[in-house]
Amino acid sequence: VNSDPLHDLLQNADEHFPAPRLREEIARRARRRIDRRCKVKSVAAIVLALLIVAPFARMMLPRHHSPTISSPPIGDDSSEIALIAQLTANDIIAQRKASEGVSRPSSIDPIITLHMELDQTAAILLAGGDHLMRDPTQKTAAAAEYRQARDLFPATPAAAVADQRLQQLGL
Amino acid sequence: MWTMQTMATGADDAQTCGSDLIRRLVAGEAAAFDEMANLYASRIAALSYRLLGWSGDVDDVVQEVLMIVLQKAGDFRAESSLWTWLAAITVNRCRDHQRRMRVRRFLSRGLSLLAPPADRAAMDDETAGQVRVAVSALSPKLREVIVLYYLQGMSTAEICEIVGASTSAVEVRLHRGRIQLRSLLSKLSEELKR
Numbered sequence: 308v309n310s311d312p313l314h315d316l317l318q319n320a321d322e323h324f325p326a327p328r329l330r331e332e333i334a335r336r337a338r339r340r341i342d343r344r345c346k347v348k349s350v351a352a353i354v355l356a357l358l359i360v361a362p363f364a365r366m367m368l369p370r371h372h373s374p375t376i377s378s379p380p381i382g383d384d385s386s387e388i389a390l391i392a393q394l395t396a397n398d399i400i401a402q403r404k405a406s407e408g409v410s411r412p413s414s415i416d417p418i419i420t421l422h423m424e425l426d427q428t429a430a431i432l433l434a435g436g437d438h439l440m441r442d443p444t445q446k447t448a449a450a451a452e453y454r455q456a457r458d459l460f461p462a463t464p465a466a467a468v469a470d471q472r473l474q475q476l477g478l
Numbered sequence: 479m480w481t482m483q484t485m486a487t488g489a490d491d492a493q494t495c496g497s498d499l500i501r502r503l504v505a506g507e508a509a510a511f512d513e514m515a516n517l518y519a520s521r522i523a524a525l526s527y528r529l530l531g532w533s534g535d536v537d538d539v540v541q542e543v544l545m546i547v548l549q550k551a552g553d554f555r556a557e558s559s560l561w562t563w564l565a566a567i568t569v570n571r572c573r574d575h576q577r578r579m580r581v582r583r584f585l586s587r588g589l590s591l592l593a594p595p596a597d598r599a600a601m602d603d604e605t606a607g608q609v610r611v612a613v614s615a616l617s618p619k620l621r622e623v624i625v626l627y628y629l630q631g632m633s634t635a636e637i638c639e640i641v642g643a644s645t646s647a648v649e650v651r652l653h654r655g656r657i658q659l660r661s662l663l664s665k666l667s668e669e670l671k672r
Contacts, residue, residue, distance in 0.1 A: 327523070327537075
């Protein structure tokens with residue numbers, strides 16, 4: 308090697324360009340760099356795992372169906388009446404049950420079901436009459452509704468309310 | 479797993495770095511790692527500086543070499559010289575470093591791939607500067623064998639172990655490297671012309 312002129316040229320160049328001095332504590336810095344890389348790798352692994360698992364987790368979780376409330380379209384009188392009637396009937400039924408102290412039967416009694424349906428029908432008529440009462444020109448039609456509720460379903464709470472309304476109208 | 483046979487530098491290694499230190503290093507002892515870093519960091523720096531064509535961020539390369547030693551010290555079976563193992567890691571790290579630098583330069587479209595910065599080249603001694611440019615102009619594989627052979631004083635067998643190539647491949651690279659260097663440096667000296 309020593310007889311090779313390339314050797315001398317390279318050695319001279321090497322002496323001309325001495326290696327720069329290393330900064331202090333290179334071993335400690337290498338250790339810190341490894342620690343940082345490990346931390347970054349573990350965080351990246353967690354994030355990756357979450358990204359992979361997330362779609363499956365959504366599929367596995369039980370779905371809770373939230374009830375959708377659909378309101379009737381504005382201006383549709385029949386739907387509005389039905390809704391009001393339903394709500395009124397439910398209120399009346401709830402009040403009656405509360406006053407009688409009757410707990411809900413575990414099995415459906417046909418007699419109770421019949422009473423409930425009668426109450427509900429009378430309430431629908433009452434609600435229809437209330438709706439018509441909003442329009443001053445429809446008072447006669449409203450009175451007809453109240454009369455039907457009172458006469459056809461006399462034993463219902465809605466019939467009593469309808470009778471009161473007729474008295475207020477002076478009919 | 480580093481399983482090469484013991485070579486000539488093993489004796490030199492035993493003088494520089496006792497077998498006890500190697501044993502503790504393989505066992506993962508922190509103090510042994512610090513001791514090894516103190517012993518070899520400057521040698522690793524010198525080798526990487528030469529492999530990078532007497533330029534580049536040597537500190538970064540040395541750090542990377544030490545990180546690999548720290549992570550893979552358990553794989554070292556002490557059947558070879560510790561320095562040979564470290565030199566092999568350094569050669570690989572320098573290859574990666576040069577690859578990254580080439581990508582960076584390509585992206586920045588700034589400096590030439592071969593020449594050192596203009597202001598520094600101007601300051602260099604003319605001959606040394608041209609040698610540096612010529613060595614930098616060699617492909618990494620040719621530069622590695624030239625540096626290891628001429629500047630590190632390693633034998634062909636050691637170079638084979640370090641670069642992971644056969645004896646004939648190393649000899650071919652050495653031959654091609656010489657021809658290319660002579661061609662590049664032909665203007666410098668009549669001695670180089672045959």
